[in-house]
Each structure stands twice: as C-alpha cells, then as structure tokens.
Amino acid sequence: MADGKDDFGMHSNRTSAVPRKRVWWWIGAGLLVCLLTLLVVGEVMVRRAGPILRGRVVETLQTRFHSRVELDYFDVSLLHGFAVTGSGLRIYSQDDVVTAGANDPLITVGQFEFHTPLRSLFVKPMHVGTVRVAGMTIRIPPRQERVADAPARRRRGKIEVIADEILVENSTLVIGTAKANKDPKRFALERIRLRHVGEGEPMEYEATLMNAFPRGQIHASGAFGPWNAEQPGESAVRGDYVFDHAELNSIKGVGGTLSSAGSFNGRLNRIEADGTTTTPDFSLDTANHPMPLATHYRAVIDGTNGDTYLQSVQAKLGGSEFTCAGAILNVKGKGHITDLDVDIPAGRLRDFLELAVKTRPPFMQSGISMKMHLRVPYGRESVTKKLEMQGRFRLRQIRFTNPQVQDKVDMLSLRAQGNPKDARPGASDVPSQMSGSLVLSRGQMTVSQLNYLLPGAQVALDGVYSLDGKTFDFHGKVRTAATVSQMVATGWKSFLLKLADPFFSKHGAGAEIPVKITGTEGAPKFGLDFGGGKKSEAAQEKDDLQSRRDELTPDGRIARHPSPGLPIPRSRR
Incomplete structure (x- = not known):
C-alpha cells in the first residue's frame, strides 16, 4: 500500500475526502461571514x-x-x-x-x-x-x-x-x-x-x-x-x-x-365657475310630477365659507325659459339660505303648475310672464314648505282645462257683452288675460290685485290658494259692460231687472257685482257674494297700503296701474 493502493490494487479516497470537506467548510464559513457582514x-x-x-x-x-x-x-x-x-x-x-x-x-x-x-x-x-x-x-x-x-x-x-x-x-x-x-x-x-x-x-x-x-x-x-x-x-x-x-x-x-359639467378658475377664496346642469326628472314633493330642467350658470364661489353668488343662470323647465340671479349663503350651525331674483319673460303656466301642483292636468293653461323674488330659508322642513315667493305675474290666452269652468267663463263673457241668448254650454272659448301680485309662504299662495280681463267683463279678486289644491277661496267683484237687465235672455226677467240696474251700475260699468270662487281646484264653486267676503274697513285699508308698497318702482315711486276701459255693449250704443 506504499504506492497508495489497497490490497485489491485500488487508490484510497480517504485522503481526497478530507480536503474536499474542508473546502466546502471554508466556502460556507465565507458565505456566512459575507451574510453577517451584509446584515451589519x-x-x-x-x-x-x-x-x-x-x-x-x-x-x-x-x-x-x-x-x-x-x-x-x-x-x-x-x-x-x-x-x-x-x-x-x-x-x-x-x-x-x-x-x-x-x-x-x-x-x-x-x-x-x-x-x-x-x-x-x-x-x-x-x-x-x-x-x-x-x-x-x-x-x-x-x-x-x-x-x-x-x-x-x-x-x-x-x-x-x-x-x-x-x-x-x-x-x-x-x-x-x-x-x-x-x-x-x-x-x-x-x-x-x-x-x-x-x-x-x-x-x-x-x-x-x-x-x-x-x-x-x-x-x-x-x-x-x-x-x-x-x-x-x-x-x-x-x-x-x-x-x-x-x-x-x-x-x-x-x-x-x-348631472353637471363645467370649468372653474381663480383662487380658493374666489372661484369663478361656468357650467351646465341637466335634471331630466326634477320634481317637488307637493306634486311629484317629474319635469325636465336644464341650466347654464356662471357663479362666483367663496371657498373660505361656501357662499355661492349666482351671477347668471339661464334655465329651461319643460318648454319654459327663464333667468335668475342671486346667492346661496351659508349660516353657521343652521344650513343655507337661497335668495334669488327670477324673471320669466314668456313661459308656459302649465310647466310650473305641473311641477308644483298635485292636480293633473293643471286647472289652467296660458302663457306667463313673471318677475319674483324667491327665498328658501334654512331649516329641516321640506323645501316646498319653506319656499317663499313674492312678485307680480301676467297670464295671456287663458284656457281652463275643466270644460265646465271654461263654459262658465265663456257664458259670463257673452252675458257681460249683452248677448245672453248666445250664453250656453259649448260656446266658443273667449280670449282672456290675468295679472296680479302673489305671495307664497308655507305652501299657501295669497293673491292680491288679481285683474282678470275677458271680452265684456273685468274681474277683480283677492284670495288664497294652496298648492295641494284643497283650498280655493277668492272674493271680489265683476264689472261688466252690460247692465244687469241686459244680461238676462228672458224678456219679462229683463224688464223686472231694469229696476235693479241703477243699484248695480257703478263707477262707469254697466254692472258691478260681488262674487266669490270657493271649493277646491278640481271643483271650484262660483256664486254671488253679498257681504260674506267683504273685508273690514281696517283690513281693506291695510291691504291697500301693502299693495301700494308692492308697487314701488325701482326709484322708490308708486307705480300707477290704470284699469283698462270696458267695451260698451251694442244694446247701449
């Protein structure tokens, strides 16, 4: 075995195994040192x-x-x-x-x-x-x-x-x-x-x-x-x-x-915004009748307190276009106050009635012009209960959707013109217009200086109307071109009523008759009002004073609204 071979003539692996183990040991030790070094x-x-x-x-x-x-x-x-x-x-x-x-x-x-x-x-x-x-x-x-x-x-x-x-x-x-x-x-x-x-x-x-x-x-x-x-x-x-x-x-x-989209520019405490909004199903809880509403607005937003100043809003509700301007103001611990001036130059009354009034179809259709101040104060109540409005309006080409009501208006016009024989159901619709002042508060509308003009007659009313259609209470006077006796078709009745003509002919009219309209929006009742709806002298004086205040022009003067003259019936010419 001196030559490195064993008894069977083979080399021994003992001497080579020891160095090989030492090599792997040193490699492992080196890696461990490297790892420890890296960790350190x-x-x-x-x-x-x-x-x-x-x-x-x-x-x-x-x-x-x-x-x-x-x-x-x-x-x-x-x-x-x-x-x-x-x-x-x-x-x-x-x-x-x-x-x-x-x-x-x-x-x-x-x-x-x-x-x-x-x-x-x-x-x-x-x-x-x-x-x-x-x-x-x-x-x-x-x-x-x-x-x-x-x-x-x-x-x-x-x-x-x-x-x-x-x-x-x-x-x-x-x-x-x-x-x-x-x-x-x-x-x-x-x-x-x-x-x-x-x-x-x-x-x-x-x-x-x-x-x-x-x-x-x-x-x-x-x-x-x-x-x-x-x-x-x-x-x-x-x-x-x-x-x-x-x-x-x-x-x-x-x-x-x-849905809304737009752009804005400025500083955090004054942001100028320009955009559009689209609401295809806008509704109020007084009616729950969805209406399409679209707007284009320009506003200034004070980001430091949340106040928004609407410089110009061009809006369209249904088929009616209108504009408004104003502010939405933040009140500490209370909420917001919305304060707007609204101008409707030539809208459709049905669009606004369908939005706000429950009865359908709306009891009246016409063109509308209106300028009003709208305010929604803060509070937990519904917007429609908080909503406050004050302004003047004018209606053109009025037509009542209830055939019975429209027939009564048509027959009133014919009688007022001195044509009682033509006053029967189904008569041709007469053109009419209406103007007045309104104040809306807590779901109830108070109308004053209501002036309703139709051929041969002028109706002046004051009253109250609720948005739910349950209250309809108006009192006033009808001034006609014809006398009382001329409004009756039967000859002997007309003859007897001639005795009453002097008592009803007042202030240049053929007749001036007190009337009232009560009931509900869907079923109004027309009748004479001899004293039942007459206001006390103090109340009348207060209303007259308020109406004069409402009619102040921008420079502070009282606006004058002369009553249009009534046509003279043929029988009196």
Whole structure:
C-alpha cells in the first residue's frame, strides 16, 4: 500500500475526502461571514438612512411651507430598496399666523409611505416615485388670523426630496372663516392624485370628492398652486369637473337625478365657475310630477365659507325659459339660505303648475310672464314648505282645462257683452288675460290685485290658494259692460231687472257685482257674494297700503296701474 493502493490494487479516497470537506467548510464559513457582514452593513445603513431620510423629509416640508413640522413616527426597511413609512405628521401655519390664533396644524397626515432605491440616498435632491398618503386633513385658517403687517418669516432650507406623484386617500379640506355667522367649509376628498410636485410650480391634480347636498361624486382635474404659504386662501386653482348622478332627494322636498359639467378658475377664496346642469326628472314633493330642467350658470364661489353668488343662470323647465340671479349663503350651525331674483319673460303656466301642483292636468293653461323674488330659508322642513315667493305675474290666452269652468267663463263673457241668448254650454272659448301680485309662504299662495280681463267683463279678486289644491277661496267683484237687465235672455226677467240696474251700475260699468270662487281646484264653486267676503274697513285699508308698497318702482315711486276701459255693449250704443 506504499504506492497508495489497497490490497485489491485500488487508490484510497480517504485522503481526497478530507480536503474536499474542508473546502466546502471554508466556502460556507465565507458565505456566512459575507451574510453577517451584509446584515451589519445593512443595519448600519438603515440606522444611518433613517435619520438622513427623516431629516430630508422634514427639511423639505419646512422649506415648502415656511413653518414648523412635527413627525411622530418614521421607519425605514430594506424591503425592495428603502421602504419608508411614517405617521403623525403635522405641518403648522407660519409663525405669524399661529400668533394670530391659528393654533391647529395646517396639515395633519395619519400615515404615509414611499419607496426609493439605495442609490437615491446619495443624490440631492432625492427623487421619489410615488408617495401614498392616508387620513390627511388640511385646515386653511381665515385671512383675519394672519397679522397683516407681520413680515413673512421664511425658514431657511432647501428642497431635499422631490416626489413625482402623491396619492392621497380619504382626506378632508377645511377652510376656516372668522365670520361669526359662518361655519367652516368642509370638503370630503375621497382620492387625490398630484403630479409634478415642485417648489413654486402649479401641481397637476385629479380628484374625487363627495358632495353632501346634493349627494354625489364630483370628479375634477386641473392645476393647483403654487401654494401660497402666507395666505393659503390666495392659492390659485383651476380645472374642469364632472358631477354625475347626483341624487337630489338628499335635499328634503326635492327629487331627481342631476348631472353637471363645467370649468372653474381663480383662487380658493374666489372661484369663478361656468357650467351646465341637466335634471331630466326634477320634481317637488307637493306634486311629484317629474319635469325636465336644464341650466347654464356662471357663479362666483367663496371657498373660505361656501357662499355661492349666482351671477347668471339661464334655465329651461319643460318648454319654459327663464333667468335668475342671486346667492346661496351659508349660516353657521343652521344650513343655507337661497335668495334669488327670477324673471320669466314668456313661459308656459302649465310647466310650473305641473311641477308644483298635485292636480293633473293643471286647472289652467296660458302663457306667463313673471318677475319674483324667491327665498328658501334654512331649516329641516321640506323645501316646498319653506319656499317663499313674492312678485307680480301676467297670464295671456287663458284656457281652463275643466270644460265646465271654461263654459262658465265663456257664458259670463257673452252675458257681460249683452248677448245672453248666445250664453250656453259649448260656446266658443273667449280670449282672456290675468295679472296680479302673489305671495307664497308655507305652501299657501295669497293673491292680491288679481285683474282678470275677458271680452265684456273685468274681474277683480283677492284670495288664497294652496298648492295641494284643497283650498280655493277668492272674493271680489265683476264689472261688466252690460247692465244687469241686459244680461238676462228672458224678456219679462229683463224688464223686472231694469229696476235693479241703477243699484248695480257703478263707477262707469254697466254692472258691478260681488262674487266669490270657493271649493277646491278640481271643483271650484262660483256664486254671488253679498257681504260674506267683504273685508273690514281696517283690513281693506291695510291691504291697500301693502299693495301700494308692492308697487314701488325701482326709484322708490308708486307705480300707477290704470284699469283698462270696458267695451260698451251694442244694446247701449
């Protein structure tokens, strides 16, 4: 075996196995040392990278907002490069704003995270791809909480971190106001994507926010900034929005599904908006008759308190076009007040009656011109119960949908003209018009100075009408061109009534007869009213005074409305 062979003439493997095991042992030991070294190095890098990255984040935010920044938790791991997580981030307003009373943080972040490769640790500024943020609240203090003459105190520093994109989930924007009667304006922002987040440059954004009234999602995109750290409300904003499938039934008393689109531009405290709305099934709970409503509006929105000033609204309800202007004002702890001036130059009465009145078809059809002031005060009641209106109207080419009512009007006209023999059911419809003043409050309409003109007659009424159609109570006078005796077809009755002509012929009319219309919208009752509906002298004087006030012209003078003359019947010519 001196030559390395055993008794059978074979080489021994014992001497070669020992060195081979030693080689593998040294390889394993080396790998273990390398692994331990990497772990030690990684631990050292993480320990050093944590404070470095934390410092860069804080320095960047302090430089951007020129204010104090606090960060409760910050952690770095080596998963897929540097994985950074943090929570409890608070960014305060500038020192002078805090001194003026804005003690709450300007921005509060619940959690944030981002990833960055190892090499970015050695590059300044450090680039980060996407930062994910959750549970953020932005509080913009009112302008009055900033000391006007205080110099801007910019914190020295530089931008250490640049994010290509910021994704924010479930955030809230709160815009404060110093006005005692205003609530801070809150916006629930479900999702925001910010791009090109750089110093002194506008940020591109895509946002989804939930609108409370009417309830629905708004999708907006555009540009925001640059951020004005001294006066956040002065920060610029512009963009386009789409508001689809907004449920109007979130507003008590109103129904329908609204869609809107438009654009806006300005600053947070003054945003100019231009857009359109479409509601194919707009309805009020007094009637529940869906009607198509479309508008084009121009408005100025004060984002600091939620007040909206409608400069111009071009609207179309059914086949009626009208315009309005006014304001929707926020009242602290109460809700909103809607205050509008409405002008209907040439609409269709049926469109407005179908929207507001339960009875169908509407009891009257005509053209309508109206100027009115509309107000919806705050409160938990239905809009239709809160709605207040005051104005003047004129109806043209009136036709009553109830044949019996229309026949009575036609026969009244023929008798008033001195043609009683033609006054029978089925007579040709007569042209008529109506004008007057109305006041609507709590679902009840009070009509005054109602002047109804038809051939041969003038009807002057005052009364009350409820939108549910259950109350119809009007009293007044009918002035006719013919005398009482001329309105009767039977010869002997006409002869006997000649004795009564002097008692009814007043103020230049052939006859002046007190009348009343009572009952319900669907079944009105016509009759004479000898004293039953007569007002007291004091009440009449009060109504006359109120009507004179209602008729003030824009320069403060009393408007005069001369009564049109009545035609003289043929028998009296």
